[in-house]
Amino acid sequence: MEINQIILNNNLFRFSLYKNHQSESEHVVIFLLGALQEIESVDSFSRKFSEHLDCFTIEVPGTGCTKPLDASISIREQAMMLLEFIHYMGMKKIHIIALSYATAISVELCVLCPDIISLSICGGLPSIPESGRYATKKMIAASMGDSKEFAKLFTNTMTVDNPDIPQNKAIRKVVERNISKMSPDRMNIFFENTVRLLVHHPDNIENIKTPCTICVGEYDPYITKESVFNFSQKLTNCNFITINNADHFVHLEHPEKLCNILTLQADLYINLSKKLQEFV
Template sequence: MKPATAVVNVHGTYKVHTEFHTNPAASKTIILVNGSLSTTASFAQTVKYLGTQFNVVLFDQPYAGRSKAHNRNDHCISKEDEAAILMDLIDHYQAQYLMAFSWGGIASMLALCERPSSLEKAVFASFSPVLNAPMLGYLGRALACLNQQDSDKVGHLVNDTIGKYLPSLFKRYNHKHISSLSHHEYRQMTAHIRQVLRMQAHCHTDRLGRIDIPLLFINGEHDEYTSTTDARLFARHIHDCQFATVDNAGHFIDMEHKGAWLHTQNALLGFLQGSTAGSRRYARYPDLQHAMAV
């Protein structure tokens, strides 16, 4: 069944293309938050299993995908802007659950710190609270390619780094998509990278204690950019969090092979549909100097 599409006025400024995958038997709604340079199409594998259990909301950022045509895109938006947009969408669809992938985790964390009233649980995939050496190297190379306005190099860079475990078909799609983005999308990505590297897009560790719902962090076993070890640092700041490692998977976890797809599905549905009463609670530790994610 095709999703119901709509253009939602959000944050009093932007118009956002949304897709609502309805499940008549579902009582809960989950909203999915894209990673960088992504559109709703990036969640095609995820919707296949979430849609059997929940209503699913997808959306494109104002500068991306099918939202682009509805916005002037005469300026770049910050992660704080994206958090405000997300909060409006959570309220609009009265979503109970949230799942964010990679870069989308920054705005999602900022939104969760404001305690959206309808949210009950959230999942973060391929997300880490620190910029480690591999991620810093990747961002530095990406910024150089973007400054050169070399879209072909950007596409190859993504496939050679965070996307290196993707099947060849997905790599071809990735390169075609990334190398054909608009000039504004590249400017937006450049602005986001610079914002992160200036340490202005952090997760505000002093606020993370405000998050009052259970969180699950899912990371690939072989993901060196947002590693399982780094992800567990969130336990220093968040009261109720659980962690899952997807075997033999990299950054794009459920897109990389069927085993990873099944493992991710089981971890995600088990968390969302399970009781929180028996969830493992991790002790808090002294504050990190900063917390960022990409």
Template sequence: MELNHKSLGQGEPLIVLHGLFGTLDNWQTLAKSWAEHYLVYLVDLRNHGRSPHVDGLSYPAMAQDLHDFMELNWIHKAHVLGHSMGGKVAMEFALTYPDMVDKLIVVDIAPRAYAPGHDEIFTALFAIDLNTLESRQAAEAVLEQYIPEWGVRQFLLKNLSRIKEGGFEWKMNLPIIYRDYAQILAPPSEADPFEGPALFIRGEQSRYVRDEDILHIQELFPRSTLQTVPNASHWVHAEQPELLNGMVMEFLEKG
């Protein structure tokens, strides 16, 4: 399986992985900045964006996808950055294939199981009848009944794609994401610690990475540091892109 991707810039490879319901486009602005120094690969994970729709959505499977992607593109070793679900994929990959990871960056997620928290989003998405949908505005009107946050609605609507013959379809594989949602909430696989440099970044207003997670992070990633982005929730890259950019660049430039 070949993952959909875009590449920008030149230099050492930096692979960027989006979160649940996301696509590679979510990170384009920051990628353009990083591309001044690195060869940046923006990747659509399986069942997301324009990557293949396949049966199954687990972290071992997504780590294997990334391994295959690197081999297909002759990338022997790379810096790997992931946000939320993509952060868990990045952790799984580093723990499973440590020799293929130079530096690891995990944005606003910890290596633990999470409680369900996307029920309203699933309900809203399934409430949109693609067979009768006539416009993006009509889709947003449906979402608005369930999701008050304008930014979240716009984020989700990036998954809506117009069909040439008329009508709309989801870029993401919504039925499989819903069926395997428990796998997304699960922690990365148990493995030997990743001994390479790792940076964990959390939003100050987010509850995804708690102080009590730090010990387990350090057990699995003994050379890790944790930085907190002020005035940011889970969507660190959207709310504080310049601060996040500075933290990432400082970490990558360190010898």
């Protein structure tokens, strides 16, 4: 894993390119991360995605291990920064995979960029639902205090205690421990991004024609399967799936199943294109 940094228009990106050495396809995956995630922590997913296509795993300015980005800069502006990166890299045929927080950025990007061929989302909404606003405000406040208390609150907000969820107690324990060790800069990034998302109100969801797959954990207590289903119904061309025996940390509880779901849109498009070429 080689992590690169680039500054475009005074905005810092971290990214890693995972090459697919069996394909000469122009298609690429852009993998966008959730809150408190970074390239290193999702390495196994990036490698799995690269078995299908070249995968760019990107920390957009103000996310991951970049620098804090003031909350006065909007989600749409973050999406425009990503679009600048896409143009700089010369990407033309793009399949977006987005987790959690990155959902809002990816939705805005689909409106801005005609080169997005498919969108696959796990555990995310384009804005915070009414049911989640109080919990979000509590996390914002906690992120300014003791890191251990914040880690406990964050973990309890995103998970449920359910023996049907694989490795439920172990995952919750590891997540809480890892978050409690994060630097003040990482906490500041979380604060700014969460405030940014709290005030974000997308008004263009119905205009998105991009084929989408959206999945959510059955027991996700934060965004809830009902809210995600309602979001999926606003999209013209969307498949919705609930992953059973999972909460918000689907990627830790069912990693292989999730990888298969999130790459399906890209696989279907490319396989269809190949089949059609047989008739030419």
